[in-house]
Amino acid sequence: MAYETILYETRGKVALITLNRPKAMNALNAQLIAEVTDALTHVEQDPKLGASVITGSDKAFAAGADIKEMASLDFVQAYVGDFISPWDRVGQMRKPVIAAVAGYALGGGCELAMMCDFIIAAESAKFGQPEITLGVMPGAGGTQRLTRFVGKSKAMEMVLTGRLMKADEAERSGLVSRVVPSDELIGEALAAAEKIADFSQPIVMMAKESVNRSYETTLAEGVRFERRLFHAMFGTEDQKEGMDAFVDKRTPQFKNR
Numbered sequence: 001m002a003y004e005t006i007l008y009e010t011r012g013k014v015a016l017i018t019l020n021r022p023k024a025m026n027a028l029n030a031q032l033i034a035e036v037t038d039a040l041t042h043v044e045q046d047p048k049l050g051a052s053v054i055t056g057s058d059k060a061f062a063a064g065a066d067i068k069e070m071a072s073l074d075f076v077q078a079y080v081g082d083f084i085s086p087w088d089r090v091g092q093m094r095k096p097v098i099a100a101v102a103g104y105a106l107g108g109g110c111e112l113a114m115m116c117d118f119i120i121a122a123e124s125a126k127f128g129q130p131e132i133t134l135g136v137m138p139g140a141g142g143t144q145r146l147t148r149f150v151g152k153s154k155a156m157e158m159v160l161t162g163r164l165m166k167a168d169e170a171e172r173s174g175l176v177s178r179v180v181p182s183d184e185l186i187g188e189a190l191a192a193a194e195k196i197a198d199f200s201q202p203i204v205m206m207a208k209e210s211v212n213r214s215y216e217t218t219l220a221e222g223v224r225f226e227r228r229l230f231h232a233m234f235g236t237e238d239q240k241e242g243m244d245a246f247v248d249k250r251t252p253q254f255k256n257r
């Protein structure tokens with residue numbers, strides 16, 4: 001597929017999407033978001049693909065929404081045009097998406113990373129919601145997702161002061177799943193994606209849906225939801241294959257059925 005602001009490649013069962021606006025620190029303009037969502041839709045529709053990785057450059061995962069594109073909007077254009085709504089596609093993906101973050105992940109860049117299922121960070125990563133310095137606040141989920149990741153106190157400080165968080169603090173506070181040396185970032189993220197893609201796709205999708213449900217419901221409702229999906233798994237061939245393979249001491253061959 002030919003894109004202008006992203007690079008898209010597949011490696012076996014995994015798609016790698018690289019944000020590629022190097023002169024603008026991968027600022028997220030409408031075209032780039034349209035290309036990312038198009039690529040993700042392709043991943044969702046391709047039964048051979050089981051997971052994706054979104055990454056940027058060494059300098060920047062993404063420095064936020066494109067300020068130059070956004071600066072002159074008036075209220076009606078912002079409200080009616082709702083330029084952020086296409087970004088929601090990332091959080092609505094049913095197949096797993098991993099963010100591999102090096103350099104700046106600011107504003108919409110941090111929000112995009114948080115829409116993914118988990119974040120692996122290079123030692124160089126810097127996260128922040130500096131929108132307050134531009135006379136606005138986060139608008140792509142930052143006040144909500146960051147608070148759920150790191151808690152109210154740290155989220156409030158970052159949103160109200162614009163302070164950036166380095167990789168080690170991001171790991172300590174639960175924003176990222178782990179920090180790796182910068183030159184190992186893509187390899188580690190792809191290895192995680194490949195591992196996921198080798199498991200049963202429907203089971204992975206149900207597990208993702210169940211974890212995400214915990215953000216939206218009570219503990220009792222969430223546990224009931226988990227139990228329904230867990231029971232449903234016994235209607236799949238892959239549950240039989242996974243458990244039979246364990247008993248037979250062999251590697252399971254999942255068929256995504």
Ligand SMILES: CC(C)(O)CC(=O)SCCNC(=O)CCNC(=O)[C@H](O)C(C)(C)COP(=O)(O)OP(=O)(O)OC[C@H]1O[C@@H](n2cnc3c(N)ncnc32)[C@H](O)[C@@H]1OP(=O)(O)O
Nearest residue numbers: 023024025027063064065066067068106107108138139140
């Ligand atoms: C989605 C919402 C609603 O939540 C809103 C947002 O995301 S608002 C955007 C929030 N992000 C920011 O405020 C970060 C803005 N960028 C920076 O602070 C800096 O660029 C930096 C700290 C990331 C890097 O600084 P530095 O190394 O000094 O590079 P620069 O010379 O500043 O940048 C190089 C080049 O990139 C352009 N750039 C950077 N960020 C953006 C952006 N968000 N939108 C548009 N363009 C951006 C910058 O203007 C430079 O381009 P030129 O002026 O040289 O053409």
